[in-house]
Amino acid sequence: xxxxxxxxxxxxxxxxxxxxxxxxxxxxxxxxxxxxxxxxxxxxxxxxxxxxxxxxxxxxxxxxxxxxxxxxxxxxxxxxxxxxxxxxxxxxxxxxxxxxxxxxxxxxxxxxxxxxxxxxxxxxxxxxxxxxxxxxxxxxxxxxxxxxxxxxxxxxxxxxxxxxxxxxxxxxxxxxxxxxxxxxxxxxxxxxxxxxxxxxxxxxxxxxxxxxxxxxxxxxxxxxxxxxxxxxxxxxxxxxxxxxxxxxxxxxxxxxxxxxxxxxxxxxxxxxxxxxxxxxxxxxxxxxxxxxxxxxxxxxxxxxxxxxxxxxxxxxxxxxxxxxxxxxxxxxxxxxxxxxxxxxxxxxxxxxxxxxxxxxxxxxxxxxxxxxxxxxxxxxxxxxxxxxxxxxxxxxxxxxxxxxxxxxxxxxxxxxxxxxxxxxxxxxxxxxxxxxxxxx
Numbered sequence: 001x002x003x004x005x006x007x008x009x010x011x012x013x014x015x016x017x018x019x020x021x022x023x024x025x026x027x028x029x030x031x032x033x034x035x036x037x038x039x040x041x042x043x044x045x046x047x048x049x050x051x052x053x054x055x056x057x058x059x060x061x062x063x064x065x066x067x068x069x070x071x072x073x074x075x076x077x078x079x080x081x082x083x084x085x086x087x088x089x090x091x092x093x094x095x096x097x098x099x100x101x102x103x104x105x106x107x108x109x110x111x112x113x114x115x116x117x118x119x120x121x122x123x124x125x126x127x128x129x130x131x132x133x134x135x136x137x138x139x140x141x142x143x144x145x146x147x148x149x150x151x152x153x154x155x156x157x158x159x160x161x162x163x164x165x166x167x168x169x170x171x172x173x174x175x176x177x178x179x180x181x182x183x184x185x186x187x188x189x190x191x192x193x194x195x196x197x198x199x200x201x202x203x204x205x206x207x208x209x210x211x212x213x214x215x216x217x218x219x220x221x222x223x224x225x226x227x228x229x230x231x232x233x234x235x236x237x238x239x240x241x242x243x244x245x246x247x248x249x250x251x252x253x254x255x256x257x258x259x260x261x262x263x264x265x266x267x268x269x270x271x272x273x274x275x276x277x278x279x280x281x282x283x284x285x286x287x288x289x290x291x292x293x294x295x296x297x298x299x300x301x302x303x304x305x306x307x308x309x310x311x312x313x314x315x316x317x318x319x320x321x322x323x324x325x326x327x328x329x330x331x332x333x334x335x336x337x338x339x340x341x342x343x344x345x346x347x348x349x350x351x352x353x354x355x356x357x358x359x360x361x362x363x364x365x366x367x368x369x370x371x372x373x374x375x376x377x378x379x380x381x382x383x384x385x386x387x388x389x390x391x392x393x394x395x396x397x398x399x400x401x402x403x404x405x406x407x408x409x410x411x412x413x414x415x416x417x418x419x420x421x422x423x424x425x426x427x428x429x430x431x432x433x434x435x436x437x438x439x440x
Contacts, residue, residue, distance in 0.1 A: 085155075106131065113164070118334045126138060136164065199292070231401030231405060238362035254430060257426070270317045277309070309346060358378065372415050374415070
């Protein structure tokens with residue numbers, strides 16, 4: 001009982017500050033182009049909840065939680081859901097239409113609204129949904145509290161609430177956790193509706209007008225430097241293979257094809273290998289045409305942003321590295337805090353953390369029908385030093401040749417020639433006949 005009381009108090013302290021009602025007038029983002037334009041509505045009015053107790057009618061193991069159908073809510077069947085995604089940093093909503101397929105229920109509507117958020121990649125752990133007049137209660141399992149951060153919960157519940165309100169399915173809300181009120185407030189106060197004036201067609205034209213500049217410059221050791229530092233002799237073909245693998249970056253796991261590479265890590269490598277553009281004069285790759293996009297993105301972030309990667313440029317880099325038919329999922333960068341704005345077609349940086357250099361050493365290779373098969377040692381260098389990934393301590397310069405020769409984990413990597421003659425990544429397999437040394 002004591003542990004349960006402590007749990008409730010902690011959650012109330014974490015979440016309480018985010019549920020106070022607040023009025024929003026308009027957001028002003030100072031830029032060279034002027035103010036960010038936002039249409040703002042007044043505070044939404046929530047009716048008093050009916051004086052009825054709620055108990056979950058489904059357990060977490062049941063496949064189909066209880067939920068009213070749209071017909072039971074007095075709504076006509078719909079083919080498209082008007083989704084209002086809430087951006088917590090800028091306290092603003094973006095609007096999009098998503099095809100509404102499957103069951104015509106409030107639960108399906110809730111799941112589709114939540115799926116507009118990149119961190120909600122699985123259905124919400126909903127135990128049940130009830131509706132009395134226009135008051136909706138959503139009962140969630142404790143997994144919901146464990147799975148999402150405070151900021152994510154705030155964005156999720158505002159996104160779901162506003163989407164249901166704007167589609168006529170609800171007027172006010174209560175979110176409970178396994179039947180208990182209080183953890184998420186007795187009555188959820190939805191953030192007022194302020195919708196950014198988005199112009200996707202204009203943004204698409206802007207992005208399309210900026211040509212792909214080619215991949216960013218790769219800073220990689222020369223063959224002589226590799227021999228002197230690591231004791232590995234590499235001819236021009238080995239250097240060509242190594243430069244490709246340096247761009248593809250860290251291998252998280254074995255991969256029989258580019259499609260099996262860990263997506264977020266490949267995404268990061270593609271961003272690092274693609275030049276960014278700036279809306280501040282004097283910066284390299286200054287692109288004033290991006291200012292309308294910068295205004296829209298800045299409103300959602302709640303801060304002025306001036307550095308952008310064009311989404312299609314990132315995809316083009318992925319095709320260069322992995323093959324002409326490869327398509328990179330641009331939503332995969334959230335784990336590294338790179339944010340993708342699909343309506344604007346750009347990616348923004350995290351403005352935090354440092355990078356590292358991947359140094360693949362090609363010990364040997366043989367030509368195959370479509371390219372080469374190489375035996376490779378991967379080392380990584382950052383401000384902290386050099387060594388294999390996950391090493392407890394970095395290697396000294398004197399230790400490098402011996403480590404590469406006797407202890408380093410080997411991998412078998414296949415690369416293939418594309419039609420234009422460039423090398424593309426093929427596959428990666430850790431060799432089991434070598435000890436992993438200090439690798440995690």
